[in-house]
Amino acid sequence: MKIKIIFIFLCFITFTPNLFSQKKINYKANWSETRPSYPDEIIMVEKVEFEHEGMKMYCDSAVFNEKGNHFNAFGNIHIVQHDSLHIWGDELYYEGISKIAEMYGEKVIMKDNNITLNTTYLILERVPNTVSYTQWADIYDNQSTLRSKQATYYMSDKEIRFAKDVEIKSEKTNIFSDTMTYNTNSDIATFYGPTNIITSDSTFIYTELGWYSTKTEESQSYLQSQMINKERLLQADTLLYNPNTKIGEGLSNVFLEDTLQRIILTGQRAYINNVDSNSYTFLTQMPLLRQINENDTLYLHADTLWVNHDTAMNVKEIFAYKDAKFFRTDIQGAADSMMFEMCDSLLTMLGRPILWSEESQITADSIIMNIGKESIYSVEMFPKAFVIQDADSLSETRYNQIYGKRMKGFFDKNNLYLVDVYGNAQSVYYIWEENKDKPDELLGINVGKGSDMKIYISKKKIDRITTLTDPVFFTDDEEKLTNEEKELKGFEWRIKERPLNPMDVFIKR
Incomplete structure (x- = not known):
């Protein structure tokens, strides 16, 4: 019988370590008191400070339940963790057992290295070291503003995972996405759902999988990718574009259409220059031009097709280099260029x-x-x-x-x-x-x-x-x-x- 009791006691110790290993929240304040009606709660005011396993929390006043190892804090709240994470708000609930902090306020602010997050409600889970929100929030880095309805920030990986209605705004680019992750170290946003990218040069990009750099403003698209600039439509399996240089590239199954001129170009690789004074597109790797008319279609192929555009992005000139050949039912032709x-x-x-x-x-x-x-x-x-x-x-x-x-x-x-x-x-x-x-x-x-x-x-x-x-x-x-x-x-x-x-x-x- 004694052996059985000892075994049960050892199992209890083994499978419920939190009851014995849990560290108490340390605290101090200029003034505190305990009331008989609530003997487990300590009321504190003036320069209240809490410390729990390396994290410090400051506030104007608090109610601390020492037995339950949790507290509510009020006024000018400031959380500091590892000297890099700072959170400010108006009201805080912290639980020592789960190590979860809930911050409320008209303006809850979080800073971690080079990013700043503004919201009205925020949850800090020290295990697994995440910050999340379920209401609208704005996130600022050195180059862009990110806004979404719901997200989780994984601080160990420096990655923010957005779930709904994501927006990125920078000087030259606006992005609207359904699902996205953002790495604060690399400044790379990765899209996993329907995404629209609008640049200052009137270029519209759609993709369902890709990435965008808030540092360089370059983007790369991999799924259902298309780019529209005025009268020009470009589709490809992979699209790359930089609004600063206005240079882009399309890779694999490239499709380019001038809706006004009724011209379609296809190929396996395309280079795009959207500079107004010198805009062009050139295609390589099995390029083909089709000019569609009511009664017939002109087919033109060469090793390279170079297209110059006017300011409205309409086709202005077409150059076919090396082994050029065309077909139309009424006339055909071939030449070196x-x-x-x-x-x-x-x-x-x-x-x-x-x-x-x-x-x-x-x-x-x-x-x-x-x-x-x-x-x-x-x-x-x-x-x-x-x-x-x-x-x-x-x-x-x-x-x-x-x-x-x-x-x-x-x-x-x-x-x-x-x-x-x-x-x-x-x-x-x-x-x-x-x-x-x-x-x-x-x-x-x-x-x-x-x-x-x-x-x-x-x-x-x-x-x-x-x-x-x-x-x-x-x-x-x-x-x-x-x-x-x-x-x-x-x-x-x-x-x-x-x-x-x-x-x-x-x-x-």
Whole structure:
């Protein structure tokens, strides 16, 4: 029986250590008294001070329950813990057993190193060393103001975890979030729910996962990320932005849209500059531009797409560098580089440029095309301008050809109908007789030259040629002409480079 009692007593000691190891709250005051009606309570006034396990508490007056090891304090309350944590308020309840302090007041203030918290109700839990609030509070650091309805500050980790209606305000950025953490050492706010970031340069960022530095004002977004600046919408798996430099970056599944110009750019990496005087976006890693019209869509790809914006963030110029290629159902083209100016709808192509329009292949050292949203107006080629057409789909040796120092082609409803040739004009033209019941018959080949020419095209084929100055023409049977006479100098049929569908723009020449 004695052994059983001893065992029970040892278990009681082992599993209820707080009853024996709990330290009493120490106190002192200028004046104190105990009343018979409340023998366990000590009433204290004037320079009241409490100390409990390294934490000190000061107030004007207090009621201390020595038996229960807890007290209520009133007036000019000041809590100091480890010389770094300071809390001020009007009313305090502290319990020595749980080591929990509840502070009330018209303005409860907490300071810990470089942050200051203002609220009306605050809970300090010394184990696990946290400060929390359930009413609105403002938190200030050296750069920003954080405001939320509910949060817990983990002082050991220097991390504040916000639960509802979080706001961050700085000189250049306002942030509104649902769930967020903030590290007071790194000055990094991390978002875990729907978050809106608004910068002073009118940039709007939305994300559901990301971070923001109150020190540098940089932000990074990882989930459902998008950025809107005036008429430009940018989406990506990851978005980085700094409102101080107005420089940003989009990584993976980049989507950029100019709603006014109806232009969409996609790629795997984008760089953004929002400086008003020099705003631009450039995309790499499989970039693609789409200009959407009512009847058709233009697809443009190159190794790099560079877009300059106007002050309203509309697309102003587009530069396509290295292996540029575009597709539209009525016209296709390729060149080492291209430049498209939105204001006058001019597309400039350099570096072995080539165009295909219906049956025509157009080449020159430089090509400038006037292309509207709905139709093509004209195209200029210089120097060494060359137009080639397949004269016989059943043969790989018969081609209509036009050459000149300079040419200008004109379009009607996106069909090439006239080509003006200026300087050293030359032509090779296959003449056919149309038959209703049997294949067309080749009558001969017309070979001509002159200073200037006009080439008329009908039903996608050369219909007639007019030489304006110094004409020299002859027509002969195909068998009587040499290969040199049937092919003009510089002839090159490049049909294998032609994109046949939008995805062909990604195929290198």
